[in-house]
Amino acid sequence: MGFAIAIDGPAAAGKGTISKAVAAHFGFAHLDTGLLYRAVGAKVLAGADAIEAAQNLAADDLNDDSLRTGDVAQAASRVAVIAEVRAALVDFQRAFARRSGGAVLDGRDIGTVICPDAEAKLFVTASAEVRAERRFLELQARGADVTREAVLADVKERDARDMERAEAPLKPAQDAVLIDTSNMAIDDAVQAAIAAITAGRES
Numbered sequence: 731m732g733f734a735i736a737i738d739g740p741a742a743a744g745k746g747t748i749s750k751a752v753a754a755h756f757g758f759a760h761l762d763t764g765l766l767y768r769a770v771g772a773k774v775l776a777g778a779d780a781i782e783a784a785q786n787l788a789a790d791d792l793n794d795d796s797l798r799t800g801d802v803a804q805a806a807s808r809v810a811v812i813a814e815v816r817a818a819l820v821d822f823q824r825a826f827a828r829r830s831g832g833a834v835l836d837g838r839d840i841g842t843v844i845c846p847d848a849e850a851k852l853f854v855t856a857s858a859e860v861r862a863e864r865r866f867l868e869l870q871a872r873g874a875d876v877t878r879e880a881v882l883a884d885v886k887e888r889d890a891r892d893m894e895r896a897e898a899p900l901k902p903a904q905d906a907v908l909i910d911t912s913n914m915a916i917d918d919a920v921q922a923a924i925a926a927i928t929a930g931r932e933s
Contacts, residue, residue: 768805
């Protein structure tokens with residue numbers, strides 16, 4: 731049986747960067763579960779049915795650079811509220827979590843729904859304003875024509891959809907360690923995550 735680390739949190743809180751660093755530190759495999767929903771969202775934007783897209787998702791579908799665009803992110807958030815889509819992707823995620831050698835999964839409902847028995851759980855968050863600024867700078871660096879106001883509105887819209895959906899809403903697991911990165915450098919946030927996981931492994 732592997733060692734599973736569940737890392738949840740809202741968009742642009744830093745959980746992806748932290749998850750990759752944690753996986754590298756412990757030598758575990760990493761899965762950005764948001765990519766599963768982005769891949770389904772991309773297929774829906776191309777005209778596919780959301781449920782059929784989720785049921786027929788292949789590993790190769792996760793390697794498309796277009797999955798990081800804003801349109802796909804919004805589509806992913808919309809398909810994620812569909813119970814049948816989530817159900818179709820649960821087995822994939824749970825199998826990954828229990829692979830030998832350990833696994834780190836990051837997303838919105840890993841510690842609460844996908845891996846409630848994960849050996850370590852973190853909830854990475856930050857204020858909407860801080861997360862919007864990070865996303866704005868990221869998009870600006872890519873040459874996107876965006877405004878701070880529009881990005882903040884987008885972040886708040888996604889938060890509301892993720893937190894208020896009936897199926898697997900975004901919320902910390904009761905036993906998750908909370909890491910607020912609002913005023914933290916990424917290296918400090920990574921070290922806080924590693925320290926929390928190490929403490930859990932030793933207890």
